[in-house]
Amino acid sequence: LMEEGYFEPNNESGRNRDVYQFLDGVAAHSKHMQQEGEARRLLRNLIFIFEENDLSQLRNRISELILYFKSQYPGKKDLPYIQQLKGMLREWESDLKWGHLGFNAFHVHHLRLGFYKGEIFTETPRMDRDVAPLLALMQQVKPTIVTVALDPEGSGPDTHYKVLQTVSQALRIYQEEEKPNKLEVWGYRNVWYRFHPSEVTTLIPVSLNSMAVMEAAFETCFGSQREASFPSYELDGPFSRLSRKILVEQYQDIKCCLGREFFNESKHLRLRASHGMVYLKKMTPDEFFQTSRELKKSTENIE
Structure with missing residues (x-):
């Protein structure tokens, strides 16, 4: 697989095969097949983060990671590259979820917005860093339905509210520039707010x-x-x-x-x-913007 370029960062076909390998294992009740799919994705992520494809060097990196995690506790802020590795693990889990429905790496875009840095309170979204990538994706996909968690700040993970504000800003610009004929926003809530x-x-x-x-x-x-x-x-x-x-x-x-x-x-x-x-x-987009403003007023004490 290494010789085939399977683990190259831009090999989306290889990323899809990671998922298919794991889900084939789920269907077959084979832990071995699932573990192989998971190991492939982890190796792919390590090669990307450390910019290293020599297996002996990667073994040393893995030993360092094992020692690092043994010294950590839940809630402690991680080093930036560890944060990235953990984020890529969550991306893998999301890929598996979408794989259940037939979607793959060609359909799913993990934007890795910069406001999330593992802090207790995340940064306020910025236009250049956070809104612009989402706007570019909307311009590419041209959605007819946008889904977003309508969680007020403080009701659960702070990221939910920050994503809401990011989506609101990007969608406002998209609507002004593209003037889509058919666009609907679906707001949902789940375990943190009802x-x-x-x-x-x-x-x-x-x-x-x-x-x-x-x-x-x-x-x-x-x-x-x-x-x-x-x-x-x-x-x-x-x-x-x-x-x-x-x-x-x-x-x-x-x-x-x-x-x-x-x-x-x-x-x-x-x-x-x-x-x-x-x-x-x-x-409608306008109704969503109004809801977003109301949540912002209620949580940030804005007149």
Whole structure:
């Protein structure tokens, strides 16, 4: 593989093969195949970070990393290249998630925005460093739907709110320059903050089958989050379990409003099979900008 250039940083076909190798192992219940896929991606990342493809030198680097991690504790700020390595691990986990649905490296873009540096409080997004790359991606993709977490600052990871503001700025410029005819923003919330039913525009029924798929995918893909260092106060367990708990609670709220007969006696199989509910807030760009401003005012005490 080394001789073939498999681990070259720009070899997107090789990156896809990492994912396929791992997911083939999931399908076959083969830990060996999964570990090989994971090892390929880790080696690829180490070659990229250390700019070194000599295996003997990389073994020395791996020994250094093992000693480093033994001396660390959750929450301690890492060295910049360690932060990058951890970020690439999360990118790998996201690639596995998208791989479940058939998307690969040609479809998924990890922008590595500069405001996130591992601090407790992240920096304010900057136009040149953070907004510009996202704007360039929008101009390339020309989206008709943009999804974003509508989490206020302080409700969970600070990055969620900073991403919201970055998306808002990039989308505002994109709309002014491109004037798209059809563009919708889907706001969602999950484990850190929740919608009141009156705030949402769309309710999506979730079956037991879908919940099982979600939990299995989470368990398969997000190895670094199965036992989170900083779990939610609501549940000391996998985030997929907490997400399922929230889906069920939201379903119970809607069932209380509409009555059990609405679901149990519905003509639609999807409604009869539902035991959870996803809340979405669909917005026009202008409505999204207004929501973003309101969140900014409420969290930053801006008049």
